[in-house]
Amino acid sequence: MSGDDQSYKRARLRGDLESPFDAIVIGSGAGGLCSAALLALDGQRVLVLERHAVAGGCLQVYKRNGYEWDVGLHYVGEVHREGTLSTLFNKVSRGRLKWARMPEIYNRIAIGDAIFDYHAGSSAFKARMKEYFPAEASAIDRYIELVNLASKGSAGFFAERALPPSQADGLYAQVAPTFMTWAGRTVLDVLRELTSDETLIAVLCGHFGDYAALPEQASFAAHAMVIRHYLDGASYPIGGAQGVADGMADTVRSAGGLVLVGAEVARLIERGGQVHAVEMADGFVIEAKTVISSIGIRKTLDMLPADLESCAPLRWASSKLPLTLGAVVLNVGLNKSNQELGVGPANIWIHRSAQQGQDWKRYVANPAQEPMPLHFISQPSAKDPTWAERYPGRSTMDICSFTDWRLFEPYTQTQWKRRGQAYEDLKQRLTAEMLEQVYRFYPSAKGHVDYTELATPLSFNHFLNRSQGDFMSYSPTPQRYAQRWMRAHSPVKGLYFSGQDVSMGGVSGAMVGGLLAASAVLKRDLFRELRP
Template sequence: CPPWTPCHSSGATFSPGIHYIGERTVTDDDTWLTAKMIAIAGDPEYPISWHKMGYENEDTHERDGTGKGAYDVIKIADQPLVRLRAGTDEYEKELCRHFPGKERAVSEWIKTVKEAAAETMVFLVSRAWTPTVQRIWRALLGRNGFKWAGKTTHEVIASLGFSAREEQILCGQHGTTGEAPRDLCFLLHAWVVHHFINGGYFPVGGPMSIVKTLSSTIHKAGGRVFVRAHVERIPVENGEAVGVVLANGDTIKSRMGVISAAGLSATLHHLLSPADVERYMAAEMKFLRQVGGGVSCVCGFVGINGTAEELKLPSSNLWGFPEEATEGHDMDEIIMKYRNNLLDFSVEDGFCFISFLSARDPAYTHLHPDTTSCFIAAEAAPEAYEQLNEALGGAHTERRTKAYKNTKKQLETKLKNLLLKHFPQLEGRITSFDVSTPLSMYHYLKRFASYGLRQTPERFTHTLPRVGTAIRKFYLTGEDLVSGGFIAAVASAMVTATHVLGYTPLDILTGHHLLNDLPNVPQPPTLEQLTQAAKTEAM
């Protein structure tokens, strides 16, 4: 299953890889882009309703349902909280409150973010084309010659005259990309800020509702979804991908082709043979080595006795920084310091992200009355876990030793203390605490990086990876194709389909694209209609 599907432990439900989704960009027919993409690919029999975060009063914590509260709260040491609320005006107001006298710079920042965010569409679609067409596409359609992809977030922030302390606030949500400002591609940061500027949303019923609507479409169209079906390899014959071989020995042959959503690293290191990689995908391998994998995470899944309302737990996320950045000790240094000392248990403090799924999903209390589920994550340096992995004899659960369990126990204590530091009302309320480490990530995705490839300018200015490959009928999709993030993964699916279905750049420019065409594809019949038709035929 994708990492964002729910997991269950000790009577609670968790959603490891989706805490919030944004992009409430209104399209022509008044729906927002994220919802529109999922709705047109999903089954209308299982519609998704999106719940807005920040529906409680920020001071009294009463659920007033207005959605005017914060969706993200940035807490830097003992400084006043930064509360990001839905709407550009609210965003601007909050920044101005924290940066007195910098009103013009704030307005310039927002203008720059919007300008750069507008280029993400150009970037996304370009992944469908060959490197040469990508270059022409970006040069012609990217306003300012696609320049924002080549800049770091720090460069842009510094050029607008913001201080190190202000940079920390402007990048308070950096954990969504896992890059510190001096490495983070500005195009991506602008996309993230813009993605959430109109608020954070959560699918009612949790991410499973997304799985339900999408898998139903696949089923009705005659496809099948297999879970726990590990693909061992992708055989290539005469330069063409011919299917997949599963770990149980079964082979599924393909007529139309094979699309890998497993990530670039797993695809090149595990699914294709070394000979095929050398012959057909040497450029992708070179790119992978050059760019590398991004940050890892240690996550805590916490079961809590009591409802979110009773415990006054917010629907917003908390981004907690232990130190305030200064000119001599900037955000990059702070991030690296706490990433690198996560396994140093003499250091108690750290950067963390905290969210309460039950506080943002109105369906949760029906499933688990009188309980709350919490997710806490801390960034981890992948190298430390690569070493730990080797020391423990490889990433096989059955071989994980007492030493690994001890390390997990110590991580649990560290995360628990961080949780109680930020939410002391949870003292005595914690009923279960499960920890996942980057080794857990490796177990599922064959990499330590939480969000796949690093999110640097080097990556976003490159023309690889792209959907098509030198192997005929073999395609790439998923977060490594575009960027980390749920909506990026959905967009990558659209881009891959664009390529596979043979759309041309001219089609896209003349409005002939999937967003317009998919709603016109006749819906497959519902189960009821099929049953009715079968009955009629039998009569």
Template sequence: MALWTVCVLLVIPVLLLYLILWFYNGWGSLFREDFVQPPKPLITDKRSRDKVLKQGFSQDKIPSNLDVVVIGSGAGGLTAATALAKAGKKVLVLEQHDQAGGSCHTFQEHGYEFDVGLHYVGQMHEGGMLRVVMDQLTEGQLQWNLLGSQYDTIKIGHKVYRLHAGKVEFLETLKKQFPGEDESIEKFVAMMKTAVRHVPLVAMLKIMPEWVALLLVRSGLLHWLSPVFRLAESSHQDVISRLTNNKDLQTVFSYLFYGVPPNDSSFLINALLIHHYKRGAWYPRGGSSEIAFHMIPIIERAGGRVLVRASVSRIILTNGKATGVAVQRKEGEVCIYAPIIISDAGIFNTYNQLLPSEIKATPNVSSLLSSLQHGMGCFLVFVGLCGTGEELGLKSTNLWIYPESDLNGLMEKLWSSEWEEICQDLPLMFITFPSAKDPTYQKRHPGHSCMTLLTMTPYKWFSDWSGQTPRHRGEEYHSRKMKLAEHMVEKALQEFPQLEGKIEYMEAATPVSNEYYLRAPLGSMYGAEQNCSRYQCDIISKMRAQTAVPGLYLTGQDVFSSGVAGAVHGGLLCAGAVLNRILYIDLMMLKKRIKRRRAQRSS
């Protein structure tokens, strides 16, 4: 028998054995069950937390022989960095703010703690894909608190509708509140399930070579492969109008506002958002800053660092390839080099601010950017309340308020009105009590509670103060923002009259606040506008981690979709592109192993 035949006969069984062990035990995977350890006690000491979240930039802290530099420490940047660290890469994350976390950071004032951008997260049930991802990225140290069964209340005029968690409960409670609409509700839920089951194909469109993706798009084959692509391109309003004529039910199907009216938003995105909470809503124990707090040690263990007060002024190119970044300091630029550069600064900041203008002018980049829009800005009011949640009667349920059921008209009114008009008649508002969602809040801030109010706001209302630093914008700016804030608080007190006289602290953040602290262009916290244009199939395929510049990658909300979950998936797509590996295969195999072993333990 020939020597090569003997070798083949020996090698094949070994390979098969390895593949079997890889499938059942995760050998060779970045993600494994044994990476998840029992959670340690919550660390509340400020100094201990600051050592992790507030490591100030200096040249002597830059690790040598870096593999990757990440611009921005939002959920997308930290996810990509942590996944790459698990692959053995030495990663430096640079954050321009004074603490890591991006929209997931928290701040404390007058004894109160407030989250900035994370209000609740769905799909954190045991064994769910997002829970598996977050457990791996924090090695089981990030714990989640399940909110009450009724996680959202939607008030339309004087009518109140309630959403309850649970596969059966969600459907049945909707039917009870909308008698005679059983068929339309069932059809909507069925379309929602289709969107969820097929959305991995949307991710695949971003993973496969771009020329293949565009060939599938231009040939029309995509729509034959799956209905998800037609759902992505379809106006949410068009779809739900075919399901029901009930305006209140249409509003409930569209209630999660992010700056885009239903007639210009993708049905796929709205369906995914509503499904996201169908199994329940969760909040991080210890607050949203726990996300960064538990990812950073993994990055450091691989030799990397996360440094703050490190504003990147430009991406360094060598012969057209990204080879480093320049950090702006008082004494001048500090240049840092690595073979891979990742931007979590968003697609607009990356191409408009960090790269030479000739890159933006290339046909492919110019065409992509022209098809995208900036998202609408956010206006937040942070309210400190005297008393515990029990004393004040606070619940973990969020409240969404609309004066009427015409969301398209309300969004148009918000966009076209002047701020003085809105201060008298606010078209939409969100009310939430972070302290009621986190059982550790009272231990960390005894006798205190907090409320956050949110609405969407056109940037033009505050654009005169763009570029100015906080607390130096003058009396007119302060007066303008506080007038709107006070109107929002008045509306909140109408809903929760027991809070009258309990307010001890109030501050407001405008779109220019978000622009300053988060480097969010035009104050948009949700990245590029989540409209139908963005979810046309050719744009989906182009909005990927790889960029027009070799060695430069994008991560975060602009790669996949908005919100914490969208940013995390953007980070996974980015890390996979850098490693030339489909990380979702590892995660799906891990999810199957977890499910199988849980079944074995219960049998």
């Protein structure tokens, strides 16, 4: 999706922006593109504006030295079978997106030196967990019951967020009690009622990195939705994540719309209590009756006039919510194929011990000296069936390690690629620490690492317009789900919110946020329309 045809500057010179647009979408991540594609499928001409050189947000890929890596999509649940999410992906890509199913063991959880496998399917998952923890069979059964129960109320809870506040109260009163019963409690609170086995609790929380919040802080409903999302297994987009973004962008263009890069929006123009245009960084103004922002609620509010009274409560409330954990991501290129290295598609989540909360507290007390306590290793080249043909004799790994923002805060005033030697030294130290984990679990990789590149929380700030490397935005705490203002309708007419903040973190959560924004604009329940 790079190239001259998508350049904002060239589009403006050609006069492509002179014709009217029905809607403008700010940000081309999963949520923004999903909203734009759904409006395009309804016949609207949509303009998507992306400040960086490549559209897609966390769906994009980047290439270096004969390798390519996905930025933020590592696996997706529920798309291999009929359902709302698979129908949504199929609809916005007009049936062009294809998925490769991951093996039955899709996640492996390392607690210290012990490894526990996640098997696809509720029955298989429970059976394997009972093999590991035979004395906890009833707790394991009850856990899956609660996961299903807590997830069950999510559809109605989030669908209510597409309604204007004036119409939402009645539905909220119906759907909130079921969901908020579990959303209002933390993961650790619920699990410690089921079992006193700390290792089992740690295994059940083994991929809490998927929602980037500690189990003692995260809402059990958020945890349950993630577990339910993957419980039947996971898949990977054939050809890589960029195909997801490209498919939605093509849908936008098919209706006469545009997806432009290098297109930075400086401010939203409001008049008489309604947003009716955006002003670009170069001063050019583009009008539309509808503006959808997928860059996050907090960032969107910063684009509105500071004295706009209707937004004052949101500014205050959004500033009080905690953010998700930050991470460093090491992209590794290997000069051997996955087959030659004996590396399969399963992800591995690596925890220092079963005391996940204590390990994290120990780390953040001294992040400059303590090793990072949580790592995630993914092998995108092993998941994509087209990889071997496209990159013969090569393979890739991503290792994501959760870190403390304070390590990087001193460099916030520096520029990308010009942050100084101390920053480069920090990156080298972290790279070495992360490669140790690669060699620990994949010793065959030793001697075959051909290229590495480290992204830090500052990279996420630069490329994804985040604040503290919080690539999943607000933390999924009980406090978050109690916020009624986190919805598709903003307090200003003509402006809508899309993406992760409206729903949940991650690509699938952002897609649902995009669905909610499109439902709000079209004044239709698109959830209902997508149900098989």
